[in-house]
Amino acid sequence: MSIIDSFRLDGKVALVTGANRGLGRGIALALADAGADIIGLSRSPDAGAIAHEVAAFGRRYQHIALDLADAEVPMLSSVIATAANAYGRLDILVNNAGIVRRAPAFEYSADDWHAVINTNLNAAFFLAQAAGRLMRDHGGGKIINIASMLSYQGGILIPAYTAAKHGIMGITRALANEWAAHNINVNAIAPGYFETDVTAPLRADDKRNTDILARIPAGRWGIPSELGGAAVFLASDAATYVQGTTLDVDGGWLAR
Numbered sequence: 001m002s003i004i005d006s007f008r009l010d011g012k013v014a015l016v017t018g019a020n021r022g023l024g025r026g027i028a029l030a031l032a033d034a035g036a037d038i039i040g041l042s043r044s045p046d047a048g049a050i051a052h053e054v055a056a057f058g059r060r061y062q063h064i065a066l067d068l069a070d071a072e073v074p075m076l077s078s079v080i081a082t083a084a085n086a087y088g089r090l091d092i093l094v095n096n097a098g099i100v101r102r103a104p105a106f107e108y109s110a111d112d113w114h115a116v117i118n119t120n121l122n123a124a125f126f127l128a129q130a131a132g133r134l135m136r137d138h139g140g141g142k143i144i145n146i147a148s149m150l151s152y153q154g155g156i157l158i159p160a161y162t163a164a165k166h167g168i169m170g171i172t173r174a175l176a177n178e179w180a181a182h183n184i185n186v187n188a189i190a191p192g193y194f195e196t197d198v199t200a201p202l203r204a205d206d207k208r209n210t211d212i213l214a215r216i217p218a219g220r221w222g223i224p225s226e227l228g229g230a231a232v233f234l235a236s237d238a239a240t241y242v243q244g245t246t247l248d249v250d251g252g253w254l255a256r
Contacts (some may be wrong), residue, residue, distance in 0.1 A: 005240040010035035013090050014235065015083040017041045017068065017127070022049045022196035023146065023224050030176045030228025032059040033233060036092065039083045043067045062086045065088055068097055069115045074229040076123060089138070092133040092235045095124035096146040098164075102157045102196050103124070120164035123139035125171055131181030132179055140183025143236045145172050147246050149191040149253055169246050187242055188232045192250025194222040209211030217252030 014031045018024035019040030028038050028050060037060040040050055047063035054061040064079055071079075084090040098120045101112035128143050134143030148165040155162045163193060172188040179186055193212055202208045205219065213219060230247050233239050248254055 001237070006193065007236045008035050009232065010093075010238060012036040012092060012235070013083070013087045013126075014092035014094060015039045015041065015080070015131070016094040016096055017123075020044055020050050022198065023060060023191060023194060023227055024096040024170055025053075025095060025149060026227050027048055027231040029057075030225070030232050031092065031094075031227070032057040032061075032072075034232045034236070035059070036235070037087050039064060039086050039090075041066055041079060041097065042205070059130030060087060068098065068119045069211065071118070071123055073126050076126040076128040078132060078250070080127060084134055085225045090131060090134055090141065090188060092142045092144070093126060094144045094146070094231065094235075095168075097123070098115070098146065098161075098198070102137055102162050102201070104157060105159045108159055116160035117164055120161065121167045124168060128171070128175060131158065132175065132182075132186075135184050136179070138180045138191075138230060141185075142239075143186045144231060145176070145186070145188040146236050147188040149190060149192055149248075149250060151188075151190055151246065152254065159202055172246060173244045185234070186242055187239070187244065188246040189227065189230050189234065190248045191220060191227055191248050192216065192248070192253045194224060194227070196224065215253060215256055216250075217255060220251070222249070222251055239253065 013104045014036045016028040019028040020042040032054045036148045038054050041064040043066045049060040096141050123203045144166050151165040151169040176186040230249050
């Protein structure tokens with residue numbers, strides 16, 4: 001196999017959570033472009049434009065509607081079973097879905113804390129657990145968790161999000177330690193500041209927007225499609241010896 005061919009995902013099936021918009025959409029489309037069929041999970045009852053966009057690459061798309069903030073472990077196991085049955089296999093899991101609730105730590109509510117931790121951390125772990133069991137029994141697979149710059153930093157007004165993203169980096173390493181021997185690659189991508197719904201309040205705040213751009217060596221916000229290359233790499237045979245790493249895609253933010 002040539003090095004270029006090793007990046008292809010032909011015949012693979014990927015489950016991407018939060019696939020219908022933002023970073024998840026960018027990742028799902030990149031995986032489809034590389035040859036994978038896509039199963040997208042989101043809170044929305046319908047897939048929206050993503051189904052047609054995946055079809056434009058000649059790939060299949062199936063939608064699963066579920067709000068991860070309220071999902072119990074058996075429901076998450078059922079998601080993996082449904083994904084595996086859709087096209088007869090599951091090779092790639094991308095734990096991308098996430099929410100943000102902003103408030104000062106003094107006033108941060110228990111409801112907001114639990115919603116963020118359930119969506120961003122608990123669901124990611126239990127989806128990975130169920131997918132990992134399946135992959136172990138079928139010769140291996142790829143799990144990609146979406147971390148954040150807040151996996152390294154503290155942030156402002158987002159204590160639950162920061163806690164969850166620190167946890168994502170930690171479980172990425174922990175699962176890699178246990179599952180590498182089963183031919184399951186567990187890695188993460190830490191996006192910097194991208195143009196998504198989650199970052200809309202920051203971009204709308206003139207001071208925060210100016211301060212953030214001044215810190216990014218690239219001098220601009222990222223766009224979701226720019227996350228696709230990292231996702232395809234980690235999902236492909238080109239990354240078979242990459243385990244437990246977090247790949248930063250941040251326009252140079254952490255280099256400052």
